[in-house]
Amino acid sequence: MSIGHESGVWPSLGETLHVLTFQGGFNTSVVLVGVTLLGVAAGLVGTFAVLRRRALMSDTLSHATLPGITLAFIVAVMLGASGRSLPVLLAGAALSGILGVLTVQFISRHTRLPEDAAMGAVLSVFFGLGFVMLSYIQTMATGEQGGIGKFIYGQTATMGVTDATVIGIVALGTTLASLLLFKEFRLVCFDPDYATVLGWRISLIDLAMMALVVAVTVVGLRAVGLILVIALVVIPPAAARFWTERLWVMAVVAALLGGLSGYLGAAASALFPRFPAGGIIVLVAGFFFLLSLLFAPARGVLAAGFRQLRLRRDIASQHLLRGLFEAGEAGGGEVVPAAALRSRVHGPAARLALARLTWQGLIARRPDGLRLTPKGREEALRITRNHRLWEQFLMAYADLAPSHVDHSADLVEHVLSSDMVEELERQLKARGRLPRHAGPPPSPHPLASGA
Amino acid sequence: MSFLAGHSAEPSSPLSSRPEHRPGSPLAVHGLTVAYNKKPVLWDVEWDAPEGRLIAIVGPNGAGKSTLVKACLGLVPVVSGQVAFFGSSLRRSRRLVGYVPQRGSVDWDFPVSALEVVTMGRYGMLGWCRPVTRRHREAALACLDQVGMADYAGRQISQLSGGQQQRVFLARALAQEAQLYFMDEPFAGVDAATERAIVDVLKRLKENGRTVIVVHHDLQTVRDYFDEVLLLNMRVVAAGPVDEVFTIENLRKTYGARLALLEQASSALADLARVS
Secondary structure (H helix, E strand, O other): OOOOOOOOOOOOOOHHHHHHHHOHHHHHHHHHHHHHHHHHHHHHHHHHHHHHOOOHHHHHHOOOOHHHHHHHHHHHHOOOOOOOOOHHHHHHHHHHHHHHHHHHHHHHOOOOOOOOOHHHHHHHHHHHHHHHHHHHOOOOOOOOOOHHHHHHOOOOOOOOHHHHHHHHHHHHHHHHHHHHHHHHHHHHHHHHHHHOOOOOOOOHHHHHHHHHHHHHHHHHHHHHHHOOOOHHHHHHHHHHOOOOHHHHHHHHHHHHHHHHHHHHHHHHHHHHOOHHHHHHHHHHHHHHHHHHHHOOOOOOOOHHHHHHHHHHHHHHHHHHHHHHHHHHOOOOEEOOOOOOOOOOOHHHHHHHHHHHHHHHHEEEEEEOEEEEEEHHHHHHHHHHHHHHHHHHHHHHOOOOHHHHHHHHOOOHHHHOOOHHHHHHHHHHHHHOOOOOOOOOOOOOOOOOOOO | HHHHHHHHHOOOOOOOOOOOOOOOOOOOEEEEEEEEOEEEEEEEEEEEEEOOEEEEEEEEOOOOHHHHHHHHOOOOEEEEEEEEEOOOHHHHHHHHHHEEHHHHHHOOOOOOEHHHHHHHHHHHHOOOOOOOHHHHHHHHHHHHHHOOHHHHHOOHHHHHHHHHHHHHHHHHHHOOOEEEEEOOOOOOOOOOHHHHHHHHHHHHHHHHHOEEEEEOOHHHHHHHHHEEEEEEEEEEEEEEHHHHHHHHHHHHHHHHOOOHHOHHHHHHHHHHHHHH
C-alpha cells in the first residue's frame, strides 16, 4: 500500500486528504479503520487500568511479549511454517506476556518485595531474553527475519488486510466487553473492599480487566510496537482525566483521543512509510495529552491557575472594601488616601481587584484617594459584618485573644458561604454575642487604617 | 451448627465473658484469630451480636476493632475461627450485610458523583453486566436524602467536605437495604451536622429492627448512642448491654494503664462515677 514517498519528500495535500478520507486504496483504508478501533479500545480499557493503578503492569506485559514472539517465530520456522503468520506470533506474545504478569504477581504475593521492583526485574529479564533470541533468529536460514522488527517499533504501512482485520475485530470485541463490564470496573477501581462485601469476586473482575489489557496490548504490538504500546493504553486516559470529573465522560474522551491518535498515526505512517508507526501514534497521543494538561477547563494547569488568580482577586477585593469601610469607621473622611491602604492591598491581584471594583461602580477614584460609592458601602458593610461575626465566633469558641482574631478571621472569612454565615449567627445568638442591629458588631481590636 | 458443639469443649478465657451462641443471631463470631505478619491482632474472639440493637465496638488503638469488622466481612485473611451471619455462611448472607468503610480507605479524587457512589450500594442486587436502572437510581437518591445530602447528588466526591463524604458512604450502605450494618469509625473527624445525621440514621435503623455494629472511639458518647457495647483489646474483654458492661472496672481492663493518659476517657470515667 506504499503510496508514500520512499525518498521522504512531503506528500501533496491531495494525497494526504485521500488517505484521511479513506480513498487511499482498500488496503490503506482497512488499516486505518483497524488501527483507529485499536486506539478506541486501548483508550477505553486503559481508563480502567489507569484508575486501578495497573498502568505499569501493562508495560511489563508488553515488554514480556518479546520472548514469546521470537519463540513462536523459531518454532514456526522449524516446523516449516511461515514465520510471518500474525495469529501464531500473537499467540506466542500473549502467552509470554501473561507469564510475565503472573511472575510479577507471584513475586509480590510470596515475598515482601515492592511490586514496582518486581515489575522492573521481570520486565527487563523477559525483554533481555527476547533480545538474545532475536539475535539467534538473525542467524537462521530464513528470509523472514525482517518481520520481527515490526513488533518492536510498530509498522502499519506494510500491514495487510487480514492483519488489519484481526486487529479491528479484537479491538471491537474488547470495546464491547469493557462497556458491558463498566459497572463492575467502576466499583472495583473505586472501592474493591466494598465490592467484596457485596459478594463480588474481585479476582475474577481483575482477571477480566487484565485479559482486556492483554488483548489490546497484544494486537497493538504489530501496529505500535512493544516498546510503545503502553503509551496507547495510558496516555489517552491520562489526558481524558483533565477534562472531566465523570467516569463515563473520561472513558468516552479517552476512547476518542485513542481513536484519533490511531487514525492520525496510521495515516501519517501510510504517507511516510519509513517512519515507525508506533512513534508517530504516540507523538499524536502525546500532543493531545499536552493540550489537555494545559487547556482542559476542568483540571488543566491554566484553568487551575486562573481560578487561583480569581480567588486572590476576590480576597483582595474584600480586603479593599473592608479597609475603606473601617477607615471611615475609625474617624477618617469619606475619601481614603491610597497610601493608607497599602499595608492591606498590594500586588497584582490587588491592582486587578481595584480595577474591577472601580469598573463595577463599588469604588470611586478621587484625585486624593479612594471612596466607597453607596453600592460599595452596602457590599463593604456585608463583608465587614461577616468578618466581625467570625472574629466573635473565634473569641467565643477558640479562646483567641482579641488582638489575634483579626489575622485568624482573615484566613477563613473569604470562604464563608451564606449558610455558614447563618450557622455562625445562630451560634453567636445562642451565646448572646450577636448584635441586635443588622450592621457589623464593633471591632474587638484597634483598627489600623486611616493612620 | 457444628461449631456450637465444639464450643463447650474449649477452655474458656478468664477475661472473656462468653455468652451462649444463639442460632440465627445476626452475627456469631467463634474462636476468631487474625494475625498480620505472624503478629496476632485478634485472639480467640468469641461474640454474639444481639439482634435489633445498636452496638459499639470500643477499645484502645491497635485493639483490633477494625480488624474484627474486616475479618467478619472476609476482607482480611483469618488464621482460625468461624463467623456466621443469621445462622448461615457469609457467602449466603451477603445481601443481608451492609458496610460503611473508613473514609480514608478510598481515593476521593476518583471521577464519580455522590449519587453514583450511593448507587454502588445497589450493585449487589444487579447481575453482572446489567446496567443500573432508574428504579435503583431513585432508591439511591432517597438514601442520599435520608442523610441530608440530596442537594449534593451531582457533586464530584472530592468537592465534598469530610463529613459530607462520610454521609455519602452511610447513604451507600443504606442503599443496600441490609439487615446487619457494619460501620468503621463513622464519627471520626466529622462535623456536628454529620454527627446528628449519623445518629438519626442509627435511630431509624433500630426502629426498623436492623442491627448496627459501629467501631467507636469516643467513650463519652457510648452511653448516649448505643444499647450494647463490645469492649475489645485483642480479645473480648466484655460484651453486653451498655448499662451492665460499660463500667470503670471493664474499661480499666480494656485500656489498662493507658486509660489514665486519656483525658477523654478519664472524664468519661468521672461521668460513670457520678452515675454509679
